[in-house]
C-alpha cells in the first residue's frame with residue numbers, strides 16, 4: 001500500500017486532462033464514457049425535438065423532407081450506437097463491476113482504455129459526415145439497396161459504426177474475463193450481484209454478435225465502392241440477405257441494451273425495499289436465457305420483407321419465447337417489493353417506472369411479434385412508440401435510475417431529493433405524452449420516417465410534440481440538480497442507501513485501488529439482515 | 537491482473553513433434569481430397585462436401601495446433617458456444633433463402 005492511502009481516485013494519478021484520457025483506471029474510464037455519452041445524448045435529444053417540432057402540425061414547417069431524413073438517421077445512429085449500446089456497461093459496468101466483485105480493476109485495463117478511444121474515434125468519424133459528403137439519409141438500419149445508391153456519405157457512416165463495434169466487443173470481452181477471473185475471495189457465481197450477471201450475459205452477446213454487423217457494414221462499403229452484387233438486386237444481389245445479416249446482430253443488440261438495465265434494476269429494487277431479491281437464481285438464469293433466445297428471433301424485423309413464409313412462421317413463433325424469461329424478471333422484482341419496507345427515493349422511482357414502461361414496450365412487442373398484426377403495423381409510428389418505450393422507457397430510465405443510485409459513490413456527493421423527484425415526474429409524464437399517442441397514430445396507419453402526415457393524424461402528433469417539451473423540462477431539472485450536487489452537494493457517506501453489495505463497503509468516492517484491504521465475501525449480495533443493515 | 541497473466545502464459549508443448557507432422561500430413565491429404573471431389577459432379581452436394589472437408593480441417597487445426605485439446609475444458613466449451621451460434625445463424629438464414637417463393 002502506498003502513502004496515498006485514504007485519498008480518493010480523483011486525488012491520485014496524473015493531473016490535468018491527460019490524467020483522464022490516458023488513464024487505465026476503470027473508474028476514470030467509466031466517467032470518460034459518462035461525459036461523452038451524455039454529450040451525444042444531448043445532441044440526440046435536440047435532433048428528436050427538432051423532428052417533433054416539424055411534426056407538430058401537418059405540412060412543411062421547419063425542415064424539408066430530405067433534411068428530416070438525415071435528422072432521423074443521425075438521431076437513430078447517435079441514440080443507438082453512441083448511447084444505448086455502450087449504455088450502462090460502458091459507464092456503470094466500467095465503474096462498478098470491479099467494485100462489486102471486490103477487484104482492483106478490470107482484467108485488461110489498457111484494452112479498456114482502447115475501447116474508449118475507439119468509441120470517440122467512431123463517434124468523430126460519424127459526425128465528420130456533416131462536413132464531408134453529407135449526412136446519411138438511410139435510417140440507422142442502413143437498408144440495402146438504398147444505402148448502396150444513396151448519394152450521401154453512407155460509406156463513412158458505416159465505417160464509423162464498424163469501429164464502434166470494436167469498442168463494444170472489447171468492453172464485452174473485458175467484462176467476461178473479469179467476471180471469470182477477478183471475483184473476490186469467497187464470491188462464487190451465485191454470490192455475485194445481479195448487475196454482474198447482466199453484464200456477463202451482455203458480454204457474451206457483444207463478443208458473439210457484434211462481428212456479424214461489423215462484416216455486414218464492411219460489405220455495404222465494398223458494395224458501394226466495387227459494385228460486386230452482394231445486396232443490390234440490379235446486379236444479382238439479395239437485399240433481404242442484408243436484412244438478415246443486419247438483424248442477426250441488431251436484434252441481439254437490443255438485449256445488449258436491456259440486460260444491463262435489468263441488472264441495475266435488480267440492484268435498486270432490493271436496496272430500496274430492504275429485502276433480499278426474490279428468485280436470485282431465476283433472475284440470473286433468465287439473463288442467460290434472454291441472451292440465448294435473443295439469437296433466434298431476428299427475423300421478426302423482416303415479416304414484410306419478402307422473406308419465405310416458413311421463416312416468417314418460425315420467427316414469429318420463436319419471438320414469443322423471449323417473453324418468458326422477461327416476465328420471470330418482472331414477477332421477481334414485484335415479488336421482491338411485496339411486503340418489503342419500501343423507501344420511495346429517486347432511484348426506486350426510476351426503477352418502478354422502468355418496470356411499467358418496459359412492460360408496455362414488451363407487450364406491444366408481442367403485438368408486433370404476431371405475424372398477422374405486424375403486417376398492418378410494420379413501419380408505422382406504432383413501431384416508433386414501441387421501441388422508444390423499450391429503449392428509452394426501458395434502458396433510458398434505467399440509465400437515469402442507475403445514475404441516481406450510484407451518483408454518491410461515483411462523485412462522493414449527495415444530490416437533492418426533491419428536485420430529483422420533480423425531474424423524474426416530469427420525465428415520466430412527458431414520456432407518456434410523447435410516445436403513447438404514437439401508438440394510436442400508428443394503429444390508425446401513420447407511417448414512420450416521413451416528415452409530413454395526413455390531417456387525420458393531427459391530434460396525436462400535437463400531443464406528442466407537447467409531451468416532448470415536458471420530457472425535456474424533466475431532463476433539464478435532473479441535469480441541473482446533479483450538476484449542482486457535484487459542487488455543492490453534501491458529502492456522501494460510504495453507504496448512503498444502506499445497500500448490501502460490495503461497492504458500498506469502500507469510501508465514496510473509492511480510493512485508486514478500490515479497497516484498502518481486498519474484501520473476502522461470506523454472505524450473499526442481498527443479505528441485508530446478515531450485514532446488520534436491517535433488523536432480522 | 538497478474539492472476540490472468542500467469543494462468544494464460546504459454547505452456548510447454550504438450551505433444552511430441554510426431555503428432556504435429558501427422559496432423560500436417562492429414563491436412564495435406566484433406567486438401568487433396570477437396571481438389572479431387574471438386575472434379576466429381578454432385579450438384580448441390582459439391583458445396584456441402586467442400587464445406588464439410590474444410591470444417592474438418594479447421595477442427596483439426598484448432599484441436600492440435602491451437603492447443604484446444606490440451607487446454608482447460610472451459611475453453612472447449614467457449615469454442616463450442618461459438619460453433620453453435622454460427623450454426624444457428626446459418627440454419628435460420630437458410631430456412632428463408634432455401635424455401636423463398638416468388639413474391
Ligand code: HEM
Pocket residue numbers: 045048049051052072073075076077079080083084138139140141384388391392396448449450468471472
Ligand atoms: C427527447 C427525446 C426523444 C425524442 C423527442 C425522440 C423523437 C424521435 C422521432 C420524432 C423519431 C422519428 C420517427 C420517424 O419519423 O420515424 C425518432 C426515431 C428514433 N429514435 Fe427517438 N426520440 C427521443 C429519444 C430517443 C432515445 C433516448 C432513443 C434511444 C435510446 C431513441 C431512439 C430512436 C431510434 C432508434 C429512432 C429510429 C431512427 C430511424 O428511423 O432510423 N430516441 N425519435
